[in-house]
Amino acid sequence: xxxxxQMEGPVTLSEEAFLTINCTxxxxxxxxxxxxxxxxxxxxxxxxxxTKADDKGSNKGFEAxxxxxxxxxxxxxxxxxxxxxxxxxxxxxxxxTALIFGKGTTLSVSS
Amino acid sequence: xxxxxxxxxxxxxxxGQEARLRCSPMKGHSHVYWYRQLPEEGLKxxxxxxxxxxxxxxxxxxxxxxxxxxxxxxSILRIQQVVRGDxxxxxxxxxxxxxxxxxxxxxDGTRLSIL
Numbered sequence: 185x186x187x188x189x190q191m192e193g194p195v196t197l198s199e200e201a202f203l204t205i206n207c208t209x210x211x212x213x214x215x216x217x218x219x220x221x222x223x224x225x226x227x228x229x230x231x232x233x234x235t236k237a238d239d240k241g242s243n244k245g246f247e248a249x250x251x252x253x254x255x256x257x258x259x260x261x262x263x264x265x266x267x268x269x270x271x272x273x274x275x276x277x278x279x280x281t282a283l284i285f286g287k288g289t290t291l292s293v294s295s
Numbered sequence: 296x297x298x299x300x301x302x303x304x305x306x307x308x309x310x311g312q313e314a315r316l317r318c319s320p321m322k323g324h325s326h327v328y329w330y331r332q333l334p335e336e337g338l339k340x341x342x343x344x345x346x347x348x349x350x351x352x353x354x355x356x357x358x359x360x361x362x363x364x365x366x367x368x369x370s371i372l373r374i375q376q377v378v379r380g381d382x383x384x385x386x387x388x389x390x391x392x393x394x395x396x397x398x399x400x401x402x403d404g405t406r407l408s409i410l
Contacts, residue, residue, distance in 0.1 A: 218398060227299070227386055227401035228338070273337055282328050282351065283388075283399060285337035 186211040190274045190286035197264055197293050205259040205289045207248075207274035215276040217241075217250050217257040218283065222271045231259075231272070264293045299324075299389050300369075301402035308377050309410045316372040316405045320389030327370045328399060329362060332384040344370060374407075382409045 191206040209217065216235045220228040232241030237252035246261045257274060274286040300319040308314050320327050325346055330338040343351040344364035355362070359377075364370040374381055384406050388399035 220401075225403070227301075227403040228388075229401070230398045233398055282340040282343050282354070283330075283338070284340070285330075287335075287337040 186215065186276060186278065186284050188274050188276055188284055188286040190272075190289055192287070192289065194290040194292055197291070199266055199293055199295050200263045201293075203259070203261040203264045203268075203291070205272055205274075205291070207257045207259065207286060209255050209257065209274075209276050211255075211276055211278065213278060214252075215278050217248075218275045218277070219246070219248055219257070219259050220273045220275060220285075222273065222288070224270075228273065264291070266293050266295050269293045299387055299400050299402035301385075301387050301405050303405060304403065305406045305408070307408045307410060310378055311376050314374040314377050314381070314407055316374075316385050316387075316407070317369045318372070318387030318389075318402060319369040320387075321400055324389035324391050324400070326390045326392065327364050328388045328390075329370075329372050330386045330388065332386060332404070334383075338386060341372070377407075377409050379409045382407055 187210045189208050218233045219231040221231045222228050232243045234241040234250035240249045248257050248259045269292050271288045271290050273288045275283045277283050302317050327344045329341040332338045340354040342355050342362045347366050359375045361373045384404045386404045388401045390399045
């Protein structure tokens, strides 16, 4: 079945460092791809999405490009802030189905 | 607050009791999804409902768990005769149509603890 694999954390960075969180997927067809962020004690918030190959999703300085040839959707940010500390989830959705999530990557940013 | 509302935020039950978790979707959303998050794990799909219909319950345990989304009122996830392994965070999400292109909006979850 469909699945999502993302790099294991925790990822620990200093403020203003460059961030990459790797995400690869296995799916039939052409799923939509998402990144969600979860702050402590809260639900998931949609960070960005891409619905077809070569689409780039971006929001709040984060971006990810839907790469069909490598089945990847890596999350990047050029300069992280302490407020970016959270758990990040990569997910996919096929037409009309629920989200399939990776296990999440914890990001910790120190000043 | 126009977001997805879940209550209670925290629920404590003893083994053998029943747990009822409620979810009010965003205004205008008629699709509801329930997910379970175990410690150190990602979210796992449980059930997908539209008003008065269960569309996909492939992620629901076969026993003790049930869900409904009545014509009026919130969606309810019901767990009967709870066991320690049911301890988890349960999240509800809603969308205006199916989730193929419309992102799901999540509530803050219900943290269920079984004593």
